Amino acid sequence: xxxxxxxxxxxxxxxxxxxxxxxxxxxxxxxxxxxxxxxxxxxxxxxxxxxxxxxxxxxxxxxxxxxxxxxxxxxxxxxxxxxxxxxxxxxxxxxxxxxxxxxxxxxxxxxxxxxxxxxxxxxxxxxxxxxxxxxxxxxxxxxxxxxxxxxxxxxxxxxxxxxxxxxxxxxxxxxxxxxxxxxxxxxxxxxxxxxxxxxxxxxxxxxxxxxxxxxxxxxxxxxxxxxxxxxxxxxxxxxxxxxxxxxxxxxxxxxxxxxxxxxxxxxxxxxxxxxxxxxxxxxxxxxxxxxxxxxxxxxxxxxxxxxxxxxxxxxxxxxxxxxxxxxxxxxxxxxxxxxxxxxxxxxxxxxxxxxxxxxxxxxxxxxxxxxxxxxxxxxxxxxxxxxxxxxxxxxxxxxxxxxxxxxxxxxxxxxxxxxxxxxxxxxxxxxxxxxxx
Amino acid sequence: xxxxxxxxxxxxxxxxxxxxxxxxxxxxxxxxxxxxxxxxxxxxxxxxxxxxxxxxxxxxxxxxxxxxxxxxxxxxxxxxxxxxxxxxxxxxxxxxxxxxxxxxxxxxxxxxxxxxxxxxxxxxxxxxxxxxxxxxxxxxxxxxxxxxxxxxxxxxxxxxxxxxxxxxxxxxxxxxxxxxxxxxxxxxxxxxxxxxxxxxxxxxxxxxxxxxxxxxxxxxxxxxxxxxxxxxxxxxxxxxxxxxxxxxxxxxxxxxxxxxxxxxxxxxxxxxxxxxxxxxxxxxxxxxxxxxx
Numbered sequence: 001x002x003x004x005x006x007x008x009x010x011x012x013x014x015x016x017x018x019x020x021x022x023x024x025x026x027x028x029x030x031x032x033x034x035x036x037x038x039x040x041x042x043x044x045x046x047x048x049x050x051x052x053x054x055x056x057x058x059x060x061x062x063x064x065x066x067x068x069x070x071x072x073x074x075x076x077x078x079x080x081x082x083x084x085x086x087x088x089x090x091x092x093x094x095x096x097x098x099x100x101x102x103x104x105x106x107x108x109x110x111x112x113x114x115x116x117x118x119x120x121x122x123x124x125x126x127x128x129x130x131x132x133x134x135x136x137x138x139x140x141x142x143x144x145x146x147x148x149x150x151x152x153x154x155x156x157x158x159x160x161x162x163x164x165x166x167x168x169x170x171x172x173x174x175x176x177x178x179x180x181x182x183x184x185x186x187x188x189x190x191x192x193x194x195x196x197x198x199x200x201x202x203x204x205x206x207x208x209x210x211x212x213x214x215x216x217x218x219x220x221x222x223x224x225x226x227x228x229x230x231x232x233x234x235x236x237x238x239x240x241x242x243x244x245x246x247x248x249x250x251x252x253x254x255x256x257x258x259x260x261x262x263x264x265x266x267x268x269x270x271x272x273x274x275x276x277x278x279x280x281x282x283x284x285x286x287x288x289x290x291x292x293x294x295x296x297x298x299x300x301x302x303x304x305x306x307x308x309x310x311x312x313x314x315x316x317x318x319x320x321x322x323x324x325x326x327x328x329x330x331x332x333x334x335x336x337x338x339x340x341x342x343x344x345x346x347x348x349x350x351x352x353x354x355x356x357x358x359x360x361x362x363x364x365x366x367x368x369x370x371x372x373x374x375x376x377x378x379x380x381x382x383x384x385x386x387x388x389x390x391x392x393x394x395x396x397x398x399x400x401x402x403x404x405x406x407x408x409x410x411x412x413x414x415x416x417x418x419x420x421x422x423x424x425x426x427x428x429x430x431x432x433x434x435x436x437x
Numbered sequence: 438x439x440x441x442x443x444x445x446x447x448x449x450x451x452x453x454x455x456x457x458x459x460x461x462x463x464x465x466x467x468x469x470x471x472x473x474x475x476x477x478x479x480x481x482x483x484x485x486x487x488x489x490x491x492x493x494x495x496x497x498x499x500x501x502x503x504x505x506x507x508x509x510x511x512x513x514x515x516x517x518x519x520x521x522x523x524x525x526x527x528x529x530x531x532x533x534x535x536x537x538x539x540x541x542x543x544x545x546x547x548x549x550x551x552x553x554x555x556x557x558x559x560x561x562x563x564x565x566x567x568x569x570x571x572x573x574x575x576x577x578x579x580x581x582x583x584x585x586x587x588x589x590x591x592x593x594x595x596x597x598x599x600x601x602x603x604x605x606x607x608x609x610x611x612x613x614x615x616x617x618x619x620x621x622x623x624x625x626x627x628x629x630x631x632x633x634x635x636x637x638x639x640x641x642x643x644x645x646x647x648x649x650x651x652x653x654x655x656x657x658x659x660x661x662x663x664x665x666x667x668x669x670x671x672x673x674x675x676x677x678x679x680x681x682x683x684x685x686x687x688x689x690x691x692x693x694x695x696x697x698x699x700x701x702x703x704x705x706x707x708x709x710x711x712x713x714x715x716x717x718x719x720x721x722x723x724x725x726x727x728x729x730x
Contacts, residue, residue: 074694081478101697104479200567207675262566263589265678280568398696410679413591 205269321386557672
């Protein structure tokens with residue numbers, strides 16, 4: 001009986017103890033909030049540089065900055081969404097996703113508008129950025145998302161996604177290592193040489209599909225121009241239009257010519273990076289972040305970057321680019337003023353120079369005096385041709401994007417024709433448009 | 438005194454009930470509620486749009502969802518037949534007086550305890566079309582004409598994934614079958630031998646009937662485990678090429694993360710759960726009848 005009584009008292013412990021720890025945790029947080037800023041990010045390669053910058057900021061201002069890394073990016077994305085629901089986002093965070101998601105965060109009151117801060121001192125902060133980098137964080141007046149016009153994030157670096165070629169393998173193929181293909185036909189011709197020599201051609205993370213979307217969009221811009229691409233997204237031009245079928249057909253031609261590496265349809269970008277850095281693939285399609293990746297994987301890799309070879313002369317080739325990663329300030333944070341000050345410091349010239357040098361990424365601050373390597377310089381030249389879905393003013397339905405990307409995979413594996421895929425994508429587009437009505 | 442005793446009893450179960458309610462019942466009810474809304478998972482839930490049964494109606498005509506069900510069903514059938522047959526045969530062999538049987542017991546249980554991601558990546562490397570071990574072995578043994586891109590070829594990708602799933606999962610069945618075989622009294626076999634029964638007759642008349650309940654348990658666990666497989670698939674193919682290795686859990690994830698359609702994802706989760714319960718129930722009824730026969 002005594003034992004039972006003792007046991008019943010002990011049972012209270014599992015209830016009382018968590019409450020005690022919870023209360024203790026809350027009080028700790030309150031104390032910390034006065035003197036520290038918390039930043040959530042997903043950038044594994046930049047973590048040491050961020051920690052170093054946090055130390056420098058604390059030495060300068062006495063304010064502690066906690067950079068908290070949550071990787072991989074999928075897990076990070078889930079964490080941010082869950083935190084948004086629990087209204088416990090950190091002082092500074094980044095958003096991974098489409099412009100539509102970005103808009104949802106703003107409309108839910110999670111993101112502070114930075115326009116007043118950017119416009120201070122004759123827009124000194126705003127003018128320090130590459131315009132294309134800032135554009136990704138901007139919403140224009142009358143935008144389709146119903147967001148008040150303004151700037152809602154600060155870019156910390158810029159990126160472009162381009163084609164890469166292995167100069168050593170180019171020499172083995174008897175090609176000029178200083179002359180990557182300039183036209184789509186030249187690319188196909190190289191594909192035939194690759195077939196003859198049984199070498200692997202283009203590798204990329206097309207198993208993760210968004211990079212297929214990026215590649216296809218480049219050619220959409222090249223073949224039909226920006227206006228027609230955006231008109232398609234708005235539902236004014238069907239995907240069965242001959243220009244879109246032509247875009248799909250390019251994938252078929254590349255596959256038939258031997259340009260694409262075996263297994264590209266299930267390849268993740270990490271595998272593609274390994275193959276390219278180990279001289280096992282002649283071409284890669286990758287973003288400027290790859291410079292740091294290749295440097296770590298194979299420092300002696302001899303390669304160059306070039307714009308995807310044009311398939312048409314009607315419109316200029318466009319590539320995805322602009323802000324690589326951006327940070328937003330939590331509108332509900334008690335430290336939002338301090339967070340803005342830190343963000344301003346982080347994107348200042350000296351810090352951007354340090355970040356660029358330490359991580360081999362392109363700085364978002366155009367005044368940054370950092371020395372960049374030749375290959376990064378090639379990537380930065382691509383900024384002239386850069387565009388991004390987040391600045392088009394309209395977003396495609398995710399179901400349509402998925403059907404498009406998966407459709408391209410099925411063209412590559414020879415399961416469906418470009419015409420069939422175009423029809424299927426258009427069917428889904430019409431279904432989604434009907435739902436919206 | 439009786440009241441005190443009753444209260445004490447309730448106090449004993451209170452922590453378990455509280456934990457179960459918070460972490461199981463509440464989320465389940467919430468998922469059920471969300472399945473009737475159009476919600477992106479970002480805006481406050483009060484701003485979500487109620488859509489009634491629309492999400493469930495959409496599931497009925499979602500071809501990719503049903504293809505993913507078909508794919509999961511295909512992997513499950515392969516697992517039910519080959520994985521469980523292998524598990525049973527190995528358990529039966531290890532139950533006999535063979536040399537180093539303890540060593541085999543440990544070895545056969547290694548695949549299930551390995552990380553699914555690691556297993557997926559290792560097999561992806563083995564099955565790689567360009568530099569994979571399997572193709573190299575085939576070429577080495579003069580079977581180079583059979584070499585292919587196992588994971589990118591729509592004809593082989595699902596079967597390749599199913600085979601790896603069986604390799605990864607047979608250890609569980611092996612363990613349960615072995616435990617079941619060890620509960621069969623040895624006297625039964627001795628009596629059968631005295632009566633002149635040969636090994637096959639003893640197997641058919643003693644082992645098989647006695648193992649029916651265990652086989653049902655293994656079959657139910659195989660169906661539930663295989664239908665929900667996804668980590669291995671993410672690691673090996675990411676659900677591609679095209680939709681050839683898409684499974685329901687991947688579709689739910691795609692709706693939630695890729696399309697920001699939390700309501701639809703919840704409806705998919707509910708539908709999937711109902712289908713799994715129905716399959717398990719049918720399986721149980723079927724095996725119950727088989728036992729009576």
